[in-house]
Amino acid sequence: MARSNRRTATLALSIALFIVIWQILASAVDDRVLPGPAAVLRVLWLDTVSGELAYHLGVTLARVAVSFGLAMIVGSSIGLVMGRSARVDRFFDSWLILFLNIPALVTIVLCYVWFGLSEVAAVTAVAINKIPNVVVTIREGARALDPAYAKLARVYRLGRWQTLRHIVLPQLAPFLRPRPAPDWPWSGRSSWWLSSWDAATGSDFNCISFSSCSTCRVSWPIRSPSWPSCRSSN
Amino acid sequence: MIALDIRIARKSYPGSDGAPPRTVLRDLNLSVEEGAFVCVLGPSGCGKTTLLNLIAGLDRDFDGQIDSAGLHAGALRIGYVFQEPVLLSWRTVGENLRLVMGPVQIAAETDLSLLGAMSLLDYRDAYPKSLSLGMSRRVALARAFVVEPDLLLMDEPFVSIDESTAEGLRQLLLQTWRAKPTTVLFVTHDSREAAELAQRIIVLAGSPAHIVLDRRIELSDAQRADPREIDAVRRQILPAN
Numbered sequence: 088m089a090r091s092n093r094r095t096a097t098l099a100l101s102i103a104l105f106i107v108i109w110q111i112l113a114s115a116v117d118d119r120v121l122p123g124p125a126a127v128l129r130v131l132w133l134d135t136v137s138g139e140l141a142y143h144l145g146v147t148l149a150r151v152a153v154s155f156g157l158a159m160i161v162g163s164s165i166g167l168v169m170g171r172s173a174r175v176d177r178f179f180d181s182w183l184i185l186f187l188n189i190p191a192l193v194t195i196v197l198c199y200v201w202f203g204l205s206e207v208a209a210v211t212a213v214a215i216n217k218i219p220n221v222v223v224t225i226r227e228g229a230r231a232l233d234p235a236y237a238k239l240a241r242v243y244r245l246g247r248w249q250t251l252r253h254i255v256l257p258q259l260a261p262f263l264r265p266r267p268a269p270d271w272p273w274s275g276r277s278s279w280w281l282s283s284w285d286a287a288t289g290s291d292f293n294c295i296s297f298s299s300c301s302t303c304r305v306s307w308p309i310r311s312p313s314w315p316s317c318r319s320s321n
Numbered sequence: 322m323i324a325l326d327i328r329i330a331r332k333s334y335p336g337s338d339g340a341p342p343r344t345v346l347r348d349l350n351l352s353v354e355e356g357a358f359v360c361v362l363g364p365s366g367c368g369k370t371t372l373l374n375l376i377a378g379l380d381r382d383f384d385g386q387i388d389s390a391g392l393h394a395g396a397l398r399i400g401y402v403f404q405e406p407v408l409l410s411w412r413t414v415g416e417n418l419r420l421v422m423g424p425v426q427i428a429a430e431t432d433l434s435l436l437g438a439m440s441l442l443d444y445r446d447a448y449p450k451s452l453s454l455g456m457s458r459r460v461a462l463a464r465a466f467v468v469e470p471d472l473l474l475m476d477e478p479f480v481s482i483d484e485s486t487a488e489g490l491r492q493l494l495l496q497t498w499r500a501k502p503t504t505v506l507f508v509t510h511d512s513r514e515a516a517e518l519a520q521r522i523i524v525l526a527g528s529p530a531h532i533v534l535d536r537r538i539e540l541s542d543a544q545r546a547d548p549r550e551i552d553a554v555r556r557q558i559l560p561a562n
Contacts, residue, residue, distance in 0.1 A: 235407045242377055242401040243421040243468065253420055257411040 150206065154213035161214070162221025163263070167255070169222065170229020186219040228262035322503045323397065323471045325353040325376065329385040331529075332371060345371050346383075347529040355390075358498065358505045360515035362558065363525030369508040370404075372525075373474045376506065377401060389472070398423070400465030400503070402478040406457035408449035414460050415445040418467045425469075432467050438500065439463050439493060455486035459493065466497055473498075475507040479514070491517060516554035517545055524558055534558055 106124050113123035134140035169176040169183075195212045202208035232255065240250040256263075332346040345368040353359050363369050374380040376387055377399055389397060408417050418432040426432070436442045441463055449457055458478060465473055475494075479487040495518065498505060509515055515522050516538065524534035536558060544550040 235403065235405060236409070238379060238403070239401075239407050241379055242399055244396065244398075245420070249420070253409065253412065257409070260411075 150210055151213070154210040154217070157210065157214040158217035158221050159263075162218040163225045163259075165218070166222040166225025167229045167259075170226040170232075176226070183219055183222055186215075187223070189216075191216045224262050225259065228259040232258050322356050323389040324355040325351075325472070325504065325506075326388040326390070327351040327353070327376065327385075328387070329372075329375065329383055331385070332368070332375060332383040344529040346375075346531070348531055349525075351523060351532065351535075353504060353506065356502050356504055358518060358520045359507065359523060360519035360521070361506060361508045361523045361525060362512055362515045363508075363510065363530060365510050367525050367528070368530040369510075369525060370476055373401075373476050373506065373508060376472075377474055397472065398468050398470050400468050400470030400473040402458075402461050402465045402473075402475040404477050404480060406449070406454070406461040408457055408460055408464075410449050413446050413448055414441065414452075417449070417460065418464050421464055421468055423468065426467060431469065432463075435463055435467050435497075439497065455482045455490065458482065458490055462490065462494060462497070466501055469501065470503050473503050473505045475505065477509055478507075487514075494518070512555045512559055513551055516540075516551045516558070522554075522558055 110123050110125075113121050113126075131140070134143075165179070169179055191212075194215050198208040198212035198215070202211065236254050236258065239245075240254050245254065327350065329346050329349040331344055331348075333342045333344045336342050349372070361369055361372065371380070375383055408414075409420070412420065415432065415436070418436070419427065422432060433442070436445055439459060439462070441459060444452065444456065444460070449460065452460065461478065465475075479490050482490075491514065507515075507518060519538050521535070521537050523532055524536075525531070526533045538554055540550060540554070
């Protein structure tokens with residue numbers, strides 16, 4: 088109890104200090120490009136009241152859900168096959184290394200070039216970014232599958248679907264399960280929901296230009312009250 | 322239940338890291354009559370598990386053939402009890418059984434009567450992790466019988482538990498087998514266990530392994546419960562080892 092109190096206190100202190108530093112900087116700069124906490128809070132409140140915040144948050148989360156689902160389905164399938172077949176693994180391993188090392192920003196820019204500033208581009212970019220991470224995680228899981236269970240499934244003639252559902256997926260569950268980051272998962276990343284899927288999907292696919300002002304509109308609440316371009320795009 | 326006709330000319334495993342291939346079984350011919358309880362006795366590592374895998378069709382890479390006769394319509398149903406219980410730890414005891422059951426067994430609720438007969442009904446909703454090893458082995462036995470197998474393969478199913486628990490499981494096996502007769506191949510390295518259970522004992526020895534002894538055991542239940550009778554059988558089969 089005392090320990091968790093101390094942790095809460097540390098956290099509160101940390102946030103307070105951050106806001107103080109923010110306020111000091113904002114006052115010192117005194118410029119529209121660095122609004123203070125109070126100004127941001129006011130916009131946050133206004134957007135909450137008007138319902139805009141909920142709308143944009145919904146849009147963002149929907150995009151995240153789609154791209155996340157896509158990344159999980161595609162990545163898990165590839166990872167499962169690579170983990171089970173040494174040959175397929177050898178064949179695609181260099182591809183995987185290549186894709187793992189493409190910086191997220193490159194994928195994002197390329198997707199916008201290819202698909203325009205559209206939903207498709209945003210969703211595809213995130214999916215492409217995260218698929219290799221999912222592949223790596225699930226490949227590890229697939230390598231760890233217990234051969235005794237595979238033998239069981241064959242002897243008792245479980246079909247492919249039953250084997251996948253009752254034998255394979257439960258063994259992969261520790262690799263698929265959302266793993267909340269320690270302490271305060273929703274810090275830093277856009278939301279708990281996002282960052283809790285982090286371990287499985289990689290990291291930080293939060294604000295990936297879901298904040299592109301022109302078409303997608305800013306959907307993240309902490310936007311500057313003094314960015315005219317964002318406001319005007321409404 | 323089925324009769325088996327096993328003719329294995331040779332079973333080899335490819336050598337790893339440049340070692341020559343290792344022949345595990347050679348010229349192993351064995352006919353098992355319908356409904357027989359046969360124990361395959363041999364030292365650890367002599368190829369007994371390999372033999373079961375060939376019979377179960379898990380491994381088809383061998384010279385020879387294994388035929389079964391007396392099969393009803395439909396695919397051969399095999400019950401297999403492994404050296405370890407191999408229960409799905411993420412499913413309850415009841416779910417472990419239902420997973421392997423066919424539509425016929427599900428319709429007949431074979432699991433319920435079997436769990437009852439094997440004193441497992443109270444554990445139906447328990448997860449395997451909460452069970453002792455002896456109890457897990459009991460569940461593994463139930464899972465093998467619940468498919469109403471044409472052929473029951475058992476690979477040292479009662480190792481690494483204390484003797485009294487093993488004895489209880491052997492009695493349970495015999496009792497269940499009598500209630501649900503099927504052809505049984507029971508692999509063990511324990512001659513006492515073989516003498517207690519089998520109608521027929523096949524002794525494997527050598528490398529590659531082949532049959533060195535094939536003996537029928539005709540003992541009454543009373544005789545099987547008598548340690549002196551069991552020792553007499555062991556004396557008959559052991560010198561061949």
